Amino acid sequence: MPLLCELVGPNGRVTAMDLAPENIARVDSLAAAKPTMPLTTKVGSLVDLPFPDNTFDGLWTANVVQYLTEPELDRAFAEFYRVLKPGGKLAVKEFDSTLFGLFPLDHAFHARFQAAREALYVTRGIFGVFNSQTIPGRIRAAGLTAVQGKSWLIERRAPLSPPSRAFWNGALKYWASDAFELVWADEDRMRLRALAADVDRVIENPDFCVREGFIVAVGTKPTTG
Numbered sequence: 001m002p003l004l005c006e007l008v009g010p011n012g013r014v015t016a017m018d019l020a021p022e023n024i025a026r027v028d029s030l031a032a033a034k035p036t037m038p039l040t041t042k043v044g045s046l047v048d049l050p051f052p053d054n055t056f057d058g059l060w061t062a063n064v065v066q067y068l069t070e071p072e073l074d075r076a077f078a079e080f081y082r083v084l085k086p087g088g089k090l091a092v093k094e095f096d097s098t099l100f101g102l103f104p105l106d107h108a109f110h111a112r113f114q115a116a117r118e119a120l121y122v123t124r125g126i127f128g129v130f131n132s133q134t135i136p137g138r139i140r141a142a143g144l145t146a147v148q149g150k151s152w153l154i155e156r157r158a159p160l161s162p163p164s165r166a167f168w169n170g171a172l173k174y175w176a177s178d179a180f181e182l183v184w185a186d187e188d189r190m191r192l193r194a195l196a197a198d199v200d201r202v203i204e205n206p207d208f209c210v211r212e213g214f215i216v217a218v219g220t221k222p223t224t225g
């Protein structure tokens, strides 16, 4: 938020929105320390944006569309179009699990884990993080033009910095907590549980490397038509 507030300049205004009131409360408490930030906060959903038509010059959403179902996605992209001013720009950022890598975990085990996680998203009926490369097409289908997508990787290798270490410790345990919901071989499930029980050793491996991929896709609301 501080970066976006800086980008819009002294005459601009940023509105931050999230579905969870506790997340907005957290933003409010952090923003209280910087009262000059041109920031307004709002609780609301991407599928029913609490703003009038043609309100914003730009709309940025990060790591949220993964939670939506197919009908919700259609509504969200229609809402993005509706609240943008003509000529306004949309940018959607998302994690792309098809680019994910975790080493030195053996590739075959990792591939089975990824396939089982993807199947779990399908069961839950959400867009997930395996379909992120379809986002540019969805932006185009919503009526925006000049659509572009770009992917990038972030790679973290041992030795991890303390914040990365804390993050990956939590993330690997979180993924392993899906183990019982995943439909896959018992042997793989046990292997994942063993890994979760010994995350520190995995992270301390001198060859530890985690590779995350992301996409950002942008489009512009036409000025006519």
Ligand SMILES: C[S@@+](CC[C@H](N)C(=O)[O-])C[C@H]1O[C@@H](n2cnc3c(N)ncnc32)[C@H](O)[C@@H]1O
Pocket (backbone or CB within 6 Å): 017, 018, 019, 020, 023, 044, 045, 046, 047, 061, 062, 063, 064, 067
């Ligand atoms: C992975 S976090 C991303 C948070 C933040 N955008 C970022 O990139 O750091 C996912 C966020 O999506 C929010 N969320 C989930 N469904 C939503 C919806 N339908 N509308 C708005 N926010 C939603 C959650 O409350 C959560 O804060």
